[in-house]
Amino acid sequence: DAKTTQPPSMDxxxxxxxxxxxxHSTISGNEYVxxxxxxxxxxxxxxxxxxxxxxxxEMASLIITEDRKSSTLILPHATLRDTAVxxxxxxxxxxxxxxxxxFGQGTTLQVKP
Amino acid sequence: GAVVSxxxxxxxxxxxxxxxxxCRSLDFQATTMFWYRQFPKQSLMLMATSNEGSKATYxxxxxxxxxxxxxxxLTLSTLTVTSAHPEDSSFYICSxxxxxxxxxxxxxxxxxxxxxx
Numbered sequence: 001d002a003k004t005t006q007p008p009s010m011d012x013x014x015x016x017x018x019x020x021x022x023x024h025s026t027i028s029g030n031e032y033v034x035x036x037x038x039x040x041x042x043x044x045x046x047x048x049x050x051x052x053x054x055x056x057x058e059m060a061s062l063i064i065t066e067d068r069k070s071s072t073l074i075l076p077h078a079t080l081r082d083t084a085v086x087x088x089x090x091x092x093x094x095x096x097x098x099x100x101x102x103f104g105q106g107t108t109l110q111v112k113p
Numbered sequence: 114g115a116v117v118s119x120x121x122x123x124x125x126x127x128x129x130x131x132x133x134x135x136c137r138s139l140d141f142q143a144t145t146m147f148w149y150r151q152f153p154k155q156s157l158m159l160m161a162t163s164n165e166g167s168k169a170t171y172x173x174x175x176x177x178x179x180x181x182x183x184x185x186x187l188t189l190s191t192l193t194v195t196s197a198h199p200e201d202s203s204f205y206i207c208s209x210x211x212x213x214x215x216x217x218x219x220x221x222x223x224x225x226x227x228x229x230x
Binding site: 032036038041042043044045046049087093099100101102103104105106 | 117119145147149156157158159162204206208210217218219220221222223224226
Protein backbone atom coordinates (compact mmCIF):
# COMPACT_ATOMS: atom_id res chain seq x y z
CA ASP A 1 0.00 0.00 0.00
CA ALA A 2 1.05 3.53 -0.71
CA LYS A 3 2.35 5.25 2.40
CA THR A 4 1.68 8.79 1.32
CA THR A 5 -1.31 11.12 1.20
CA GLN A 6 -1.69 13.83 -1.42
CA PRO A 7 -4.53 16.14 -2.40
CA PRO A 8 -6.26 14.75 -5.49
CA SER A 9 -6.01 17.95 -7.50
CA MET A 10 -4.57 21.45 -7.54
CA ASP A 11 -4.60 24.43 -9.87
CA UNK A 12 -1.77 26.85 -10.47
CA UNK A 13 -1.44 29.96 -12.60
CA UNK A 14 1.19 29.89 -15.29
CA UNK A 15 4.40 31.56 -14.16
CA UNK A 16 3.59 31.18 -10.48
CA UNK A 17 5.12 28.71 -8.08
CA UNK A 18 3.32 25.41 -7.65
CA UNK A 19 3.57 23.92 -4.16
CA UNK A 20 2.49 20.30 -3.96
CA UNK A 21 2.16 18.85 -0.45
CA UNK A 22 2.62 15.25 0.64
CA UNK A 23 2.04 13.61 4.00
CA HIS A 24 4.08 10.56 4.95
CA SER A 25 3.62 10.34 8.70
CA THR A 26 4.69 6.68 8.92
CA ILE A 27 7.96 7.10 7.06
CA SER A 28 10.84 5.02 8.39
CA GLY A 29 14.25 6.40 9.20
CA ASN A 30 15.93 4.98 6.12
CA GLU A 31 13.19 5.72 3.60
CA TYR A 32 13.63 8.34 0.94
CA VAL A 33 10.95 10.65 -0.43
CA UNK A 34 10.67 10.52 -4.21
CA UNK A 35 8.67 12.63 -6.60
CA UNK A 36 7.67 11.55 -10.07
CA UNK A 37 5.23 13.01 -12.51
CA UNK A 38 3.22 11.53 -15.34
CA UNK A 39 2.10 13.59 -18.26
CA UNK A 40 -0.95 12.19 -19.97
CA UNK A 41 -0.33 8.88 -21.80
CA UNK A 42 3.39 8.87 -21.06
CA UNK A 43 5.63 6.98 -18.66
CA UNK A 44 6.43 8.61 -15.32
CA UNK A 45 9.32 11.05 -15.16
CA UNK A 46 11.69 11.32 -12.21
CA UNK A 47 11.75 14.77 -10.61
CA UNK A 48 13.70 14.72 -7.37
CA UNK A 49 14.29 12.77 -4.19
CA UNK A 50 15.64 13.36 -0.71
CA UNK A 51 16.18 11.82 2.70
CA UNK A 52 16.06 14.65 5.23
CA UNK A 53 17.76 17.66 3.76
CA UNK A 54 16.08 20.00 1.33
CA UNK A 55 17.04 19.32 -2.26
CA UNK A 56 17.03 21.38 -5.43
CA UNK A 57 17.70 20.53 -9.04
CA GLU A 58 16.94 22.05 -12.41
CA MET A 59 13.33 20.91 -12.28
CA ALA A 60 12.17 21.53 -8.72
CA SER A 61 12.88 21.94 -5.03
CA LEU A 62 11.97 19.45 -2.32
CA ILE A 63 11.32 20.68 1.18
CA ILE A 64 11.15 18.00 3.88
CA THR A 65 9.97 18.90 7.37
CA GLU A 66 12.33 18.32 10.26
CA ASP A 67 10.25 15.42 11.58
CA ARG A 68 10.13 14.02 8.02
CA LYS A 69 6.40 13.44 8.26
CA SER A 70 5.60 15.67 5.31
CA SER A 71 7.21 17.30 2.32
CA THR A 72 6.48 19.84 -0.38
CA LEU A 73 7.50 19.79 -4.00
CA ILE A 74 7.99 23.24 -5.43
CA LEU A 75 7.94 24.05 -9.12
CA PRO A 76 9.24 27.63 -9.02
CA HIS A 77 7.73 28.92 -12.26
CA ALA A 78 5.02 26.59 -13.50
CA THR A 79 4.37 26.34 -17.23
CA LEU A 80 1.55 24.72 -19.15
CA ARG A 81 3.88 21.78 -19.82
CA ASP A 82 3.97 21.07 -16.08
CA THR A 83 0.34 19.95 -16.17
CA ALA A 84 0.56 16.34 -15.01
CA VAL A 85 -0.15 13.90 -12.19
CA UNK A 86 2.49 14.24 -9.49
CA UNK A 87 3.32 11.25 -7.33
CA UNK A 88 5.00 11.37 -3.94
CA UNK A 89 6.50 8.00 -3.00
CA UNK A 90 8.50 6.80 -0.03
CA UNK A 91 10.80 3.82 -0.36
CA UNK A 92 13.87 2.33 1.26
CA UNK A 93 17.28 2.66 -0.34
CA UNK A 94 18.71 0.04 -2.63
CA UNK A 95 17.91 -1.57 -5.91
CA UNK A 96 16.18 -4.79 -6.76
CA UNK A 97 12.84 -5.72 -5.34
CA UNK A 98 13.48 -3.75 -2.19
CA UNK A 99 13.67 -0.63 -4.29
CA UNK A 100 10.29 -1.02 -5.96
CA UNK A 101 8.03 1.99 -6.24
CA UNK A 102 4.46 1.81 -5.00
CA PHE A 103 2.34 4.53 -6.57
CA GLY A 104 -0.61 6.17 -4.83
CA GLN A 105 -3.23 8.28 -6.56
CA GLY A 106 -1.06 11.37 -6.81
CA THR A 107 -2.04 15.00 -7.31
CA THR A 108 -3.33 16.19 -10.65
CA LEU A 109 -1.79 19.62 -11.20
CA GLN A 110 -3.53 21.81 -13.73
CA VAL A 111 -1.50 24.83 -14.80
CA LYS A 112 -3.75 27.50 -16.23
CA PRO A 113 -2.87 30.40 -18.54
CA GLY B 114 19.20 10.24 -16.90
CA ALA B 115 18.93 6.76 -18.25
CA VAL B 116 17.10 6.06 -21.46
CA VAL B 117 14.54 3.27 -21.51
CA SER B 118 13.05 2.12 -24.77
CA UNK B 119 9.76 0.27 -24.85
CA UNK B 120 8.34 -1.43 -27.91
CA UNK B 121 5.75 -1.45 -29.33
CA UNK B 122 4.12 1.78 -28.18
CA UNK B 123 0.70 0.59 -29.24
CA UNK B 124 -0.68 -2.83 -30.11
CA UNK B 125 -4.09 -4.20 -31.01
CA UNK B 126 -4.68 -7.93 -30.91
CA UNK B 127 -7.50 -10.43 -31.06
CA UNK B 128 -8.75 -12.15 -27.96
CA UNK B 129 -6.85 -15.36 -27.28
CA UNK B 130 -3.59 -14.31 -28.87
CA UNK B 131 -0.34 -13.53 -27.08
CA UNK B 132 1.47 -10.22 -27.14
CA UNK B 133 5.12 -9.55 -26.33
CA UNK B 134 6.32 -6.19 -25.05
CA UNK B 135 10.02 -5.33 -24.96
CA CYS B 136 11.82 -3.05 -22.52
CA ARG B 137 15.39 -2.05 -23.28
CA SER B 138 17.89 -0.16 -21.21
CA LEU B 139 19.85 1.79 -23.78
CA ASP B 140 22.78 3.19 -21.91
CA PHE B 141 23.51 1.03 -18.90
CA GLN B 142 23.23 -2.53 -17.73
CA ALA B 143 20.18 -3.25 -15.64
CA THR B 144 20.04 -6.26 -13.34
CA THR B 145 16.54 -5.25 -12.26
CA MET B 146 13.60 -3.99 -14.26
CA PHE B 147 10.02 -3.43 -13.16
CA TRP B 148 6.72 -3.90 -14.97
CA TYR B 149 3.64 -1.82 -14.20
CA ARG B 150 0.08 -1.76 -15.47
CA GLN B 151 -2.19 1.26 -15.54
CA PHE B 152 -5.91 1.28 -16.25
CA PRO B 153 -7.66 4.48 -17.40
CA LYS B 154 -7.91 7.15 -14.72
CA GLN B 155 -6.04 4.96 -12.24
CA SER B 156 -2.55 4.95 -10.83
CA LEU B 157 0.28 2.63 -11.79
CA MET B 158 0.17 -0.83 -10.29
CA LEU B 159 3.38 -2.79 -9.92
CA MET B 160 3.05 -6.20 -11.53
CA ALA B 161 6.45 -7.76 -11.12
CA THR B 162 10.16 -7.29 -10.65
CA SER B 163 12.26 -8.68 -13.46
CA ASN B 164 15.61 -10.08 -12.39
CA GLU B 165 18.37 -10.73 -14.91
CA GLY B 166 19.20 -14.42 -15.14
CA SER B 167 16.57 -15.55 -12.65
CA LYS B 168 12.84 -15.79 -12.17
CA ALA B 169 10.73 -12.70 -11.88
CA THR B 170 9.14 -11.73 -8.58
CA TYR B 171 5.40 -11.19 -9.00
CA UNK B 172 3.21 -9.01 -6.84
CA UNK B 173 0.29 -10.56 -5.05
CA UNK B 174 -2.66 -11.19 -7.34
CA UNK B 175 -0.66 -11.12 -10.57
CA UNK B 176 -0.81 -14.40 -12.50
CA UNK B 177 2.71 -15.43 -13.38
CA UNK B 178 1.53 -17.91 -16.02
CA UNK B 179 -0.44 -15.23 -17.78
CA UNK B 180 2.18 -12.49 -17.65
CA UNK B 181 5.43 -14.16 -18.61
CA UNK B 182 8.58 -12.19 -17.92
CA UNK B 183 11.97 -12.94 -19.39
CA UNK B 184 15.10 -10.99 -18.50
CA UNK B 185 17.76 -12.83 -20.42
CA UNK B 186 20.26 -10.01 -20.74
CA LEU B 187 21.31 -6.92 -18.84
CA THR B 188 19.64 -4.65 -21.37
CA LEU B 189 16.41 -6.43 -22.25
CA SER B 190 13.33 -7.60 -20.39
CA THR B 191 10.18 -8.84 -22.10
CA LEU B 192 6.61 -9.14 -20.87
CA THR B 193 4.35 -11.56 -22.72
CA VAL B 194 0.63 -11.34 -22.14
CA THR B 195 -0.57 -14.85 -22.94
CA SER B 196 -4.06 -15.62 -24.20
CA ALA B 197 -5.00 -11.97 -23.95
CA HIS B 198 -8.61 -11.01 -23.24
CA PRO B 199 -10.36 -7.63 -23.35
CA GLU B 200 -9.88 -7.16 -19.61
CA ASP B 201 -6.11 -7.22 -20.21
CA SER B 202 -6.42 -4.03 -22.24
CA SER B 203 -4.29 -1.53 -20.38
CA PHE B 204 -1.21 0.68 -20.44
CA TYR B 205 1.89 -1.37 -19.64
CA ILE B 206 5.00 0.47 -18.48
CA CYS B 207 8.48 -0.77 -17.64
CA SER B 208 11.15 0.87 -15.56
CA UNK B 209 14.84 0.36 -15.02
CA UNK B 210 16.67 0.75 -11.74
CA UNK B 211 19.72 2.90 -12.02
CA UNK B 212 23.25 1.82 -11.17
CA UNK B 213 26.20 3.49 -9.49
CA UNK B 214 25.47 7.20 -9.02
CA UNK B 215 21.84 6.69 -9.96
CA UNK B 216 21.32 3.67 -7.78
CA UNK B 217 18.13 4.91 -6.17
CA UNK B 218 16.40 6.25 -9.26
CA UNK B 219 14.09 4.41 -11.60
CA UNK B 220 13.65 5.53 -15.17
CA UNK B 221 10.51 4.67 -17.07
CA UNK B 222 9.73 3.69 -20.62
CA UNK B 223 7.10 5.53 -22.63
CA UNK B 224 4.62 2.70 -22.15
CA UNK B 225 2.74 0.27 -24.37
CA UNK B 226 -0.97 0.63 -24.90
CA UNK B 227 -2.58 -2.77 -25.40
CA UNK B 228 -6.06 -3.10 -26.83
CA UNK B 229 -7.55 -6.59 -26.96
CA UNK B 230 -10.56 -6.96 -29.22
